[in-house]
Amino acid sequence: MEIETDGLMPVTITLAFTPETLLAPSQDAASTDASVLAMESTCAVMIDVLRASSVMTTAGAAGVDRIYTTASVDQALAVAKELRTSVSGQGDGAQGVLLCGERNCERIDGFDHGNSPAEYTSESVSGKQMVMTTSNGTRAIEAVKHCDRLLIASFLNLSSVLQRLADETSILIMCAGTHREISREDVLLGGAIVERLLQSKSASDVVLNDQAMIAHAAWCQAGVSSNAQLADALTHSIGASNLIRLGMAADVRRCAELDSISGVVMRCNESDETCLPVSLDASLDPVSRFKFFS
Numbered sequence: 001m002e003i004e005t006d007g008l009m010p011v012t013i014t015l016a017f018t019p020e021t022l023l024a025p026s027q028d029a030a031s032t033d034a035s036v037l038a039m040e041s042t043c044a045v046m047i048d049v050l051r052a053s054s055v056m057t058t059a060g061a062a063g064v065d066r067i068y069t070t071a072s073v074d075q076a077l078a079v080a081k082e083l084r085t086s087v088s089g090q091g092d093g094a095q096g097v098l099l100c101g102e103r104n105c106e107r108i109d110g111f112d113h114g115n116s117p118a119e120y121t122s123e124s125v126s127g128k129q130m131v132m133t134t135s136n137g138t139r140a141i142e143a144v145k146h147c148d149r150l151l152i153a154s155f156l157n158l159s160s161v162l163q164r165l166a167d168e169t170s171i172l173i174m175c176a177g178t179h180r181e182i183s184r185e186d187v188l189l190g191g192a193i194v195e196r197l198l199q200s201k202s203a204s205d206v207v208l209n210d211q212a213m214i215a216h217a218a219w220c221q222a223g224v225s226s227n228a229q230l231a232d233a234l235t236h237s238i239g240a241s242n243l244i245r246l247g248m249a250a251d252v253r254r255c256a257e258l259d260s261i262s263g264v265v266m267r268c269n270e271s272d273e274t275c276l277p278v279s280l281d282a283s284l285d286p287v288s289r290f291k292f293f294s
């Protein structure tokens with residue numbers, strides 16, 4: 001049943017701390033079908049602050065042509081092979097397709113780039129196609145593949161993400177977490193998005209699930225009002241501890257540069273409208289393809 005409040009459609013904001021808290025195991029096929037159907041009319045927002053969504057946003061702003069994401073390394077290799085075959089006729093073959101991503105925070109053997117935003121400069125990615133797989137972020141993208149629209153959010157482009165959400169009435173905020181654990185940095189950004197949405201829409205028209213309410217409370221309680229405070233808040237998380245232990249503290253500070261980028265990476269089709277995953281080849285599963293919209 002459609003509920004209307006003062007003539008306005010209510011806005012539903014569902015937040016999941018990890019893919020597991022979204023996709024609770026169900027024995028009931030009918031309810032699984034219903035949740036897939038509900039996703040179809042929803043705009044998903046994927047968050048992996050440290051570092052997949054910050055890297056995708058940085059690469060987008062640096063002029064990457066397309067980003068293809070896969071959950072596994074094998075899939076990434078297969079997609080890159082297919083892309084390299086299809087672009088080789090245009091003369092830039094292997095050089096135009098970059099394999100990117102990490103396992104255990106480190107660049108994957110044989111890949112061109114790891115998962116540090118600093119690697120994604122216009123010199124290294126402009127005009128190229130990236131095929132990316134990471135431990136948590138690209139897995140979270142898979143979890144929301146049935147959603148009609150999919151945006152990638154980071155603190156780097158928070159205001160641009162909010163602009164894109166202005167007309168949405170069903171929003172699913174998918175936090176990647178870290179190795180199936182809830183991670184504070186993703187919950188904080190989810191809470192910041194909820195806070196801005198509550199400010200921009202009449203609070204009585206917004207329906208939040210419990211995880212969205214908890215994330216909102218965490219963001220408000222963090223009391224962040226500067227990039228330094230944000231970097232400090234991110235530092236006290238599992239994701240940041242892993243990076244700092246490996247000498248990547250600069251990445252944590254970089255991912256806290258609030259609103260330093262204008263534009264959003266969104267899933268897209270050939271005509272550059274947002275859409276569902278695309279089939280590159282009959283032998284490959286459909287793959288999520290993204291483009292930066294400034």
Ligand SMILES: O=C(O)[C@H](CS(=O)(=O)O)OP(=O)(O)O
Nearest residue numbers: 050051052105134135136137
């Ligand atoms: O390298 C990263 O940023 C993490 C790796 S891990 O979870 O700390 O091993 O990957 P991401 O998918 O970007 O969270």
